[in-house]
Amino acid sequence: MLHRYLTPEEQQRLIKAASLPADILARRDAGWLDVLLLSGLRITEFSLITVGDATNALQSKYLFIPKERRKGGKTDHRVFITAPLRAALKKLITVHCEMAGTDRPLADAPLVLSRQHCGTAMSARAFQLRFKHWVVVAGLPSDASPHWLRHSRAMNIMRNSEAADPRGIAKEALGHASIASTGVYTGVLREELEQALTQTDASTSRRVSTAALRKDFDKRS
Template sequence: MNRRVFERYLKEGEERQLFQTVNQFKSVLARRDYAWMRFMRQTGIRVETMAGLSVGDATAALRDRYLILRPEITKRSQGGKVFLTNKARRALRDLLQIRREMGYPESADLPLVYSRKHKRMSIRSYQDRMRHWCRAAGLEVKASPHWFRHTLAKRLMKNSTAKDPRGVVQGALNQRDPRSTAVYTLPDREDIEDAMEEVS
């Protein structure tokens, strides 16, 4: 990653364009993708965590308003928990409804998200689906699911009225080292574009 400019996030217009494109399609797979993309954007979880979620994780999260990140599905097995906004809860309910429509039983230990091959959706599948929808939306950026994590962090840094936005980002993303949030204070594409327009 270029440490002088932060680029791996979706600008508001790009995010809107992406979600509007996916939402136009009503097939069960498109609705599945729309739901997991919204959930990742609202929670900032990593793709390996998304791929590892079970029905039990989802139902417990809806009950408690916190998603418990089991160590086995998190980076460096560090675990943690994530607060669920109302939008995140809606996306999670949609994922449960969609898997019912796809005909999968609701046992707690079964995967939350299935592929069209009737298996747990793999990290590679999430990445492929993200590339597919970015192309369909006509986005110039080549985004991965991890960009949703960065996008959430950028929105928190720019829009939060908290006294310590960096601390909020650190907590929201379950980052143990405060230095990990430093990247979100770098100038981003919008900062540079706006500054250049001002002086042109």
């Protein structure tokens, strides 16, 4: 059973936790949390995205991830820009401009800026630490990591896609080299297991024997 993902309710709690504060760092974090959840990208891939990459994605409807930036470095990948993902990318560009103090950001500037060194990208470690912060605020599993958002994207597709082959859709969306890698998402869901066991232990019904029914009948006769 795959358990390293967030349920739809947990996803909402995470995004809401980061969206409530009005400070710019919280708005930045809410933006990249949304993008990761809507794209299924790995942290390393995402941390290398530039303003130019995001701008081109808004125009072409696809966010291009060259193989040089991908795990294994074997194939290029592209992410389709849905309406929610478009909104999240625009939010990040806006936050980038505010943090950089400019209306005309450089195309090769990192999309998500570090708060400590303005003009430089957030490191993978910084993403992990900020994610942990919001996990605590949202009251989510303490062992959650940014990679859970990639798994969550796949699970969302498996739950909600009306395609004939949702596993194939998840494979393409995440850029898996083999369909076998996507097979893990067809297992029992964490919430399904919890619900089934809760229902099992909450049940008070017991099998009634024919003899017991006869005895009850005789009493009432």
